[in-house]
Amino acid sequence: MDPALRVDDLAVGTRHRTLVEGVSFTVEAGERVGLIGESGSGKSLTALAVLGLLPDNLAATGTVDVAGERDLLARSDRRLAPLRGSLLSMVFQEPMTALDPLVRVGRQVSEVVTLHDRGVHRRAARERAVGLLAEVGLPDPAAAARAYPHQLSGGQRQRVMIAMALANDPGLLVADEPTTALDVTVQAQVLALIARLVERRGTGLLFITHDLAVVSQVCSRVLVMKDGALVEQGPVAQVFAKPAHEYTASLLAASELTARRAPGSGTSSGRRPGIESAPPAHRPDPEPPTGPAIRLDDVVKTYRRGRTPVPALRGVSLDVQPGERFGLVGESGSGKTTALRLLAGLDAPTSGTVEVAGVTLAGPRGVARARDVARVRSDLQMVFQDPMGSLDPRMTVADIVAEPLLNPANRRDLPEAATRAGRRELVRQIVADVGLYGDTLERYPHQFSGGQRQRISIARALVCRPKVLVADEPVSALDVSVRAQVLDLLARLADERGLTLVLVSHDLAVVRHLCDRVAVMRAGEIVEQGPTEQVWADPQHEYTRALQAATPVLVR
Amino acid sequence: MKRQVGWLAGQLVATLALASALVFVVLRVLPGDSAVVALGVNATPQALAQWRAQHGTDRPLIAQYGSWMGGLLRGDFGTSFVTGRALTPLILDRVQVTLIIVGLGMLLALVVAVPLGTLAAVTHRSAWGTVIAGASQVGVAIPNFLVGVLLVSLVAVHLGWLPAGGWTPPATNPADFWRHVILPSVALGTVQAAIITRYVRSAVLEVMREDFLRTARAAGRTRAGALVRHGLRNAGVPVVTVVGVQLAAMLIGAVVVERVFVVPGLGSLLVDAVQQRDLQAVQSIVVVLVALVVVINFVVDLLYTVLDPRLRVVAR
Numbered sequence: 111m112d113p114a115l116r117v118d119d120l121a122v123g124t125r126h127r128t129l130v131e132g133v134s135f136t137v138e139a140g141e142r143v144g145l146i147g148e149s150g151s152g153k154s155l156t157a158l159a160v161l162g163l164l165p166d167n168l169a170a171t172g173t174v175d176v177a178g179e180r181d182l183l184a185r186s187d188r189r190l191a192p193l194r195g196s197l198l199s200m201v202f203q204e205p206m207t208a209l210d211p212l213v214r215v216g217r218q219v220s221e222v223v224t225l226h227d228r229g230v231h232r233r234a235a236r237e238r239a240v241g242l243l244a245e246v247g248l249p250d251p252a253a254a255a256r257a258y259p260h261q262l263s264g265g266q267r268q269r270v271m272i273a274m275a276l277a278n279d280p281g282l283l284v285a286d287e288p289t290t291a292l293d294v295t296v297q298a299q300v301l302a303l304i305a306r307l308v309e310r311r312g313t314g315l316l317f318i319t320h321d322l323a324v325v326s327q328v329c330s331r332v333l334v335m336k337d338g339a340l341v342e343q344g345p346v347a348q349v350f351a352k353p354a355h356e357y358t359a360s361l362l363a364a365s366e367l368t369a370r371r372a373p374g375s376g377t378s379s380g381r382r383p384g385i386e387s388a389p390p391a392h393r394p395d396p397e398p399p400t401g402p403a404i405r406l407d408d409v410v411k412t413y414r415r416g417r418t419p420v421p422a423l424r425g426v427s428l429d430v431q432p433g434e435r436f437g438l439v440g441e442s443g444s445g446k447t448t449a450l451r452l453l454a455g456l457d458a459p460t461s462g463t464v465e466v467a468g469v470t471l472a473g474p475r476g477v478a479r480a481r482d483v484a485r486v487r488s489d490l491q492m493v494f495q496d497p498m499g500s501l502d503p504r505m506t507v508a509d510i511v512a513e514p515l516l517n518p519a520n521r522r523d524l525p526e527a528a529t530r531a532g533r534r535e536l537v538r539q540i541v542a543d544v545g546l547y548g549d550t551l552e553r554y555p556h557q558f559s560g561g562q563r564q565r566i567s568i569a570r571a572l573v574c575r576p577k578v579l580v581a582d583e584p585v586s587a588l589d590v591s592v593r594a595q596v597l598d599l600l601a602r603l604a605d606e607r608g609l610t611l612v613l614v615s616h617d618l619a620v621v622r623h624l625c626d627r628v629a630v631m632r633a634g635e636i637v638e639q640g641p642t643e644q645v646w647a648d649p650q651h652e653y654t655r656a657l658q659a660a661t662p663v664l665v666r
Numbered sequence: 667m668k669r670q671v672g673w674l675a676g677q678l679v680a681t682l683a684l685a686s687a688l689v690f691v692v693l694r695v696l697p698g699d700s701a702v703v704a705l706g707v708n709a710t711p712q713a714l715a716q717w718r719a720q721h722g723t724d725r726p727l728i729a730q731y732g733s734w735m736g737g738l739l740r741g742d743f744g745t746s747f748v749t750g751r752a753l754t755p756l757i758l759d760r761v762q763v764t765l766i767i768v769g770l771g772m773l774l775a776l777v778v779a780v781p782l783g784t785l786a787a788v789t790h791r792s793a794w795g796t797v798i799a800g801a802s803q804v805g806v807a808i809p810n811f812l813v814g815v816l817l818v819s820l821v822a823v824h825l826g827w828l829p830a831g832g833w834t835p836p837a838t839n840p841a842d843f844w845r846h847v848i849l850p851s852v853a854l855g856t857v858q859a860a861i862i863t864r865y866v867r868s869a870v871l872e873v874m875r876e877d878f879l880r881t882a883r884a885a886g887r888t889r890a891g892a893l894v895r896h897g898l899r900n901a902g903v904p905v906v907t908v909v910g911v912q913l914a915a916m917l918i919g920a921v922v923v924e925r926v927f928v929v930p931g932l933g934s935l936l937v938d939a940v941q942q943r944d945l946q947a948v949q950s951i952v953v954v955l956v957a958l959v960v961v962i963n964f965v966v967d968l969l970y971t972v973l974d975p976r977l978r979v980v981a982r
Contacts (some may be wrong), residue, residue: 161884163883187888191883191886193886199885200884202880204877207877208880208881210882210896211878211900211975212896212899212900212974213896222885222886225887260976271881274885275884275885
C-alpha cells in the first residue's frame with residue numbers, strides 16, 4: 111500500500127533565501143506523525159508546500175507523493191486543486207478567521223462535498239453536511255448548519271473545519287496547530303476527536319504543533335524541525351525518552367515546567383550563559399505590613415449587551431498579600447480578564463469592593479474615579495499577552511520603556527525621572543535588568559523576537575517601580591524554550607524587587623511553575639483557591655480536576 | 667431585519683427634518699436680501715415692502731418655515747422668488763436629468779472598475795497590475811470637466827459622432843436622448859471608474875490575504891475559484907461604502923459636467939438660484955439633494971446587512 115505521504119528532499123524558499131531544505135519523511139497510511147519545532151522552524155511552510163498552498167513569493171522543490179498520486183509539486187494549481195479536499199486536506203490554526211464569515215457553515219461543509227462530486231444532489235450534500243457536523247460532535251447539528259461562523263465558539267468552528275477537512279475521507283490530513291487557539295478543556299476534546307476520526311477512516315495524520323505534550327498524546331512518531339531542516343525523527347516514545355539531538359533535548363527540558371520552589375529561594379533554571387542578570391538596581395525599603403496588596407470582596411461585575419445583562423463576575427473574593435505570587439487560572443469566559451480590568455481601574459465593579467495597595471477603586475456607572483486610578487497606576491502595572499500587538503511599532507525601545515515615566519503621578523517616588531537624562535538612566539538600568547543588552551534602546555519592536563519583546567514589556571511595566579505586577583497570559587504567545595526563560599525572569603524580578611505578582615493564565619502548569627497560591631475561575635466565580643501545590647496535588651472541585659486532566663502532559 | 671429597517675427609516679426622517687431646518691436658518695442668516703436682488707438696488711422702500719409682503723418674507727421665520735414645511739409635506743416646493751413660477755415641476759424635471767447621468771455614470775464606472783480592480787489585485791505582482799494601478803492613479807488625478815472638454819473636442823467636434831451638448835428627454839425621442847446622454851455619463855463615470863478601481867483593488871488584495879481563502883483552496887478550489895466564490899462578496903463591503911460616498915459626491919459634482927455639456931440638471935439650477943438669491947428655490951433644491959444623499963446612505967446601510975450577516979444584529 112502507498113504511504114499517505116512521502117516527502118523527498120523538499121526545499122522551500124524565495125528567490126534569494128532558502129527557508130526549508132532537504133526535508134524527507136513519510137507518513138504511512140493511517141499513521142499519526144507529529145511535526146514539532148519552534149516558530150520559524152519551517153513546520154508550517156512544509157505543510158503548505160505539501161498542499162501547494164505556499165504564499166505567492168515562495169516556491170518549493172523536491173517530490174511530494176500523496177496516497178499514490180505522484181509528484182504533486184509538479185502540478186499546476188488547476189490540476190492540484192481537485193486533490194485538495196478529497197485526497198489530502200488541512201485544518202488550520204485560527205478557527206476564528208479560517209471560515210468565510212458570510213456563508214452559513216452547513217453550506218461551507220456541503221460545498222466541499224459538491225465541489226468534488228458534481229453528481230451529488232444539493233439536498234443530499236446538505237444532509238451529508240449535517241451528518242458530518244453531528245460526527246464532529248456539534249450539539250444540534252441541523253441548527254449549527256444554519257449558523258454563520260461568528261455565531262459559533264472557537265471550539266465549534268474548529269469542529270466545523272475538521273468536518274470540512276474529513277468530508278471526502280482523505281488519505282492524508284494535515285493539521286497545523288489545530289488546538290493552539292483553544293481553551294485547555296476544548297483542546298482535549300478536539301484532540302480526542304481528531305484522533306478518533308482519523309483512526310476510524312484510516313487517514314494518515316501529519317500533526318504540526320509546538321506543544322510536545324500534545325504530540326506525546328496524539329502521535330506515534332515524531333519529526334523535529336529546526337531552522338528549516340529535520341534534525342531528528344523516530345517513534346515518540348524513543349525520541350522523547352532518549353533524544354538523539356541536542357535541540358530535541360532542550361525542547362523537552364523547556365517543556366517540563368516544574369513546581370515552584372519554596373518562596374525566596376530564587377530561580378536559576380531559566381538563566382542562560384550570557385543572560386547574567388545585572389545587580390538589582392534598587393531594593394525597595396521594607397514596608398510595614400499594611401494589609402493585603404490586592405483585595406477583592408464579593409465583587410460583582412455585570413456588563414450590558416443591549417438590554418441584556420451579561421454577568422462577568424458573580425461575587426469574587428480574594429486577597430493577595432504583599433510579596434505573594436498569585437495565580438488566576440481559567441478558560442475564556444471565566445472572568446479572568448474582567449478581574450484584571452477591575453484591578454487596573456479600567457472598569458469599576460457593579461457591587462463589592464476592589465482594593466489595590468490600599469486604594470479603593472469604585473465609581474458611578476462602571477467607571478472608576480480617575481483620581482484613584484492615577485494613584486493605583488503607579489503601584490500596579492501590567493504585562494500583556496501579545497508582545498507583538500502591545501508595543502507601538504513606531505517607537506524605539508527607549509521611548510516605549512520611558513513612557514510610563516512621562517506621567518508625573520508615576521514618578522512621585524522617582525525624582526530623577528523628571529529630567530530626560532534621568533529617565534534615560536532609569537530605562538537603561540531596567541532594560542539591562544530584564545536581560546537585554548547592546549544597542550537595544552534605539553531599536554524598534556519588530557527587530558526583536560517574541561521573547562525579547564516580552565522582556566521589553568516587562569521593563570516598561572517595572573520602570574516606575576510598581577508594588578504589584580499583573581501579567582496577563584505573558585507566555586502563551588511564546589515558544590516553549592522561551593517560555594521558561596520569561597517565567598523565571600518574572601520570578602527573579604519579583605524576588606529582587608519584593609513585587610506582588612498576579613499571573614493570569616489558562617495553563618495550570620504555568621501557574622504551578624511560578625505561583626504560591628492559585629484561584630481557579632469558571633463562569634465568573636472562583637471555584638477553588640489555595641496553595642498551588644495543594645490545589646495541584648489534591649484538587650477539591652470537579653472543574654479543577656477536569657482542567658488538570660485536560661492539560662496535556664508530556665509522556666516520556 | 668425588520669427592526670433594523672425601521673430604525674434606518676427613522677434615521678432618514680430625522681435627518682431630513684434636521685437638514686431642512688438647518689438649510690432654512692443658514693439661508694436666512696446669510697447676507698443678501700432677496701427683495702433687493704429681485705427689484706434692484708434702486709427700488710423704493712415701498713416696492714421692497716410690497717415684494718416682501720407678496721412673497722411672505724416679512725413674516726416671522728417660524729411662520730415662513732412652517733408654510734415651507736407644510737408645502738414640502740404635500741410635495742409642493744412653492745414658487746420661485748425670481749420667476750414667480752411653481753418650483754415643483756421644474757425641480758422634478760431637473761432631478762430626473764441629474765439622476766440619469768449620475769446613475770449611468772456610476773453604472774459605467776462599476777462595470778469598468780470591478781473587473782479591472784480585481785484583475786489589478788490578482789496580478790499585483792506583474793506588469794499588468796502595475797499598469798492598471800498606474801492608469802487608475804492618473805484617472806483619479808484628472809478633473810472630470812477636463813474629461814468632458816476632451817470628449818467634446820474629440821468625439822463631438824473632431825469626429826462629429828455625438829452632439830457636443832444639449833438634452834432631449836427620453837420620452838420625447840429615445841434615440842436622441844441616448845445620443846445626448848452618452849458623453850456626460852462617460853465624463854462623470856471615467857473619474858469614478860478610476861477611483862473605484864483603486865478601492866476594488868485594495869479590497870480584493872486585503873481579502874486575498876484572508877485565512878478563509880486558504881481554507882477554500884485547501885478544500886479543493888482553485889485560486890481563482892476561491893476568490894470568486896468567497897473573496898468578492900467579502901471585498902464588497904468596503905466597496906459599497908465607497909460607491910455610496912462617491913454617488914453622493916457625484917450628485918453635487920455633476921454640476922460641472924452639466925455646465926460643460928449644457929445639460930439642464932439640478933446642479934445648474936442650484937447655481938442659477940444661488941446667483942439670483944432665489945431663497946425659495948435654493949432651500950428646496952438643497953433639501954432635495956440632502957434627501958437623495960440620505961436615501962443613498964440608507965440603501966448602503968441596507969446593503970451592508972444583506973452582504974454581511976455579522977451586521978444583522980439589532981442596532982443598539
